[in-house]
Each structure stands twice: as C-alpha cells, then as structure tokens.
Amino acid sequence: MPDTHDDLLDGLTANLATHLRHVRHQRSLTQGQLAKLCGIPRSTVANLEAGRSNPTLAVLAKLASALQLTLEELLSAPRVGCQLFPAGSLPVKTRGRDGAVKIHKLLPHPIPGMEIDRFELAPAGRTVGVPHRPGTQEYLCCERGTIRLHVAGEPFELRKGDVAAFPGDQAHSYHNPGSSIAVGYSVVTLSPMHGPPMAG
Numbered sequence: 001m002p003d004t005h006d007d008l009l010d011g012l013t014a015n016l017a018t019h020l021r022h023v024r025h026q027r028s029l030t031q032g033q034l035a036k037l038c039g040i041p042r043s044t045v046a047n048l049e050a051g052r053s054n055p056t057l058a059v060l061a062k063l064a065s066a067l068q069l070t071l072e073e074l075l076s077a078p079r080v081g082c083q084l085f086p087a088g089s090l091p092v093k094t095r096g097r098d099g100a101v102k103i104h105k106l107l108p109h110p111i112p113g114m115e116i117d118r119f120e121l122a123p124a125g126r127t128v129g130v131p132h133r134p135g136t137q138e139y140l141c142c143e144r145g146t147i148r149l150h151v152a153g154e155p156f157e158l159r160k161g162d163v164a165a166f167p168g169d170q171a172h173s174y175h176n177p178g179s180s181i182a183v184g185y186s187v188v189t190l191s192p193m194h195g196p197p198m199a200g
Contacts, residue, residue: 009054011077012075013051013053013054014051015075015076015077016048016051016055016060016074016075017048017049017050017051019069019073019074019075019076020045020048020049020063020074021049023067023069024045024049024067027067031045031046031049034063034066034067037066038059038062038063038065038066039062040059040062040063044059048063060074060075083108085108090104090105090106090108091104091105092104092105095127096121096125096126096127097125100121100122100124100125100126100127101119101120101121101122101125101126101127101174102119102120103117103118103119103120104117104118104119104120105117106118106185113189113190113192114187114188114189114190115186115187115188115190116185116186116187116188117185117186118183118184118185118186119147119174119182119183119184119185119186120181120182120183121145121147121174121175121176121181121182121183121184122176122181123176123178123179123180123181124175124176124177125175125176125182126173126174126175126176127173127174128171128172128173129171129172129173129174131168131169131170131171131172132168132169132188132190132191133169133190133191134167134169134191135169135191135192136167136168136169136188136189136190136191137165137166137167137168137188137189138165138166138167138168138172138186138187138188138189139163139164139165139186139187139188140158140163140164140166140174140184140185140186141158141161141162141163141184141185141187142158142159142160142161142162142163142182142183142184143160143183143184143185144160144181144182144183145159145160145176145178145180145181145182145183146158146159146176146177146178146182147174147175147176147182147184148174148175148176148177149164149166149172149173149174149175150171150172150173150174150175151164151166151170151171151172152170152171152172153171157177158184168188168189168190
C-alpha cells in the first residue's frame with residue numbers, strides 16, 4: 001500500500017506543527033502563553049511545533065479549545081491563505097459627464113485610515129475630488145496618458161511615472177486633456193478623527 005500507518009501519522013504531525021505555529025503567530029501568542037491557556041507545559045508546545053511529539057487526545061482537545069478550532073482544523077493540511085478577486089468583481093464608481101471617469105477600488109479589504117483607487121479618465125474626462133478633513137494627505141500617480149491635476153486652483157500636469165502629493169482638504173480636480181484614456185492611482189492617508197475632549 002502506498003500510504004502506511006506511519007506515513008499518515010507523519011502527515012498529521014507535520015500538519016499540527018505547521019498549524020500550531022501559524023495560528024499562534026496570528027494570535028500574537030508566545031509558546032508560554034499558549035501553554036498557560038491550555039494548561040500544559042511550554043515544552044509540550046515547543047515539541048509539537050517542532051514535530052517531535054505525539055500528543056494525547058486530551059492535549060489536542062485543550063489546544064483546539066484554547067485556539068477556538070475544531071480537531072479537524074487543527075490536524076488538517078494547511079490552507080493557502082490567498083483569495084483571487086477576478087477582474088470586475090471589485091466596486092467601480094462612475095463620475096463626470098456620461099460616466100467619463102471610472103474609479104476602481106484597488107483593494108478588496110479596507111485598510112484603516114487609507115483609501116487606494118485606480119482612476120480611468122476618458123479623453124476630455126474630468127471629475128472633482130472630494131475634499132477630506134484637515135490633515136489628510138493625498139497622492140496621485142499617473143500610470144498612462146496625461147492627467148491634469150488642479151489643486152487650490154493651481155494646475156499640475158502629470159505624465160507616466162509622475163507623482164503629485166498635496167493636502168487632501170484642498171479643493172482639487174482631475175482632467176484628461178489627451179485623446180486616449182488616462183490611468184492614475186490615488187492614495188489617500190486620512191487624518192485621524194478626534195472626538196470631543198474628555199471632561200476633567
């Protein structure tokens with residue numbers, strides 16, 4: 001038989017070692033902290049992560065409970081932590097006359113305090129940027145064509161590879177003066193919101 005009992009055991013031991021290290025790091029736990037949560041010696045956790053131990057069912061149950069996993073998850077082969085988002089599956093907004101400007105969300109998951117978008121401006125397309133709260137910084141990188149950026153009434157012309165940085169709370173707009181589609185990337189680092197001062 002191609003798969004022996006020893007091969008199966010070795011596979012489960014390797015899965016456990018890999019999962020234990022990965023989940024412990026995800027939860028920002030030391031080996032000692034995990035051992036304390038489980039009520040087992042730290043050396044047991046170290047040996048399990050090194051693949052040098054055959055734990056009892058009781059030890060596996062304690063680990064699974066502490067990490068909020070099922071026994072199957074604890075012993076299964078590691079899953080690839082990658083999600084594929086096909087083209088067109090992320091949100092797209094249109095702005096400007098006849099939808100001449102398309103704004104694609106570049107990332108599927110939000111990043112606190114940051115916005116990242118991909119702009120497509122049709123020939124002669126233009127749009128007005130939304131001013132952000134004071135302290136916000138905005139960056140525009142031109143990837144293709146020409147983008148004419150106006151900040152507080154002053155024009156800046158960006159070509160491929162050019163980057164502009166400006167305060168995001170100032171009035172600004174984007175315009176494609178060319179005869180082909182212009183593409184740019186916008187990164188906004190938002191100023192943190194401050195609540196009212198606490199009463200003394």
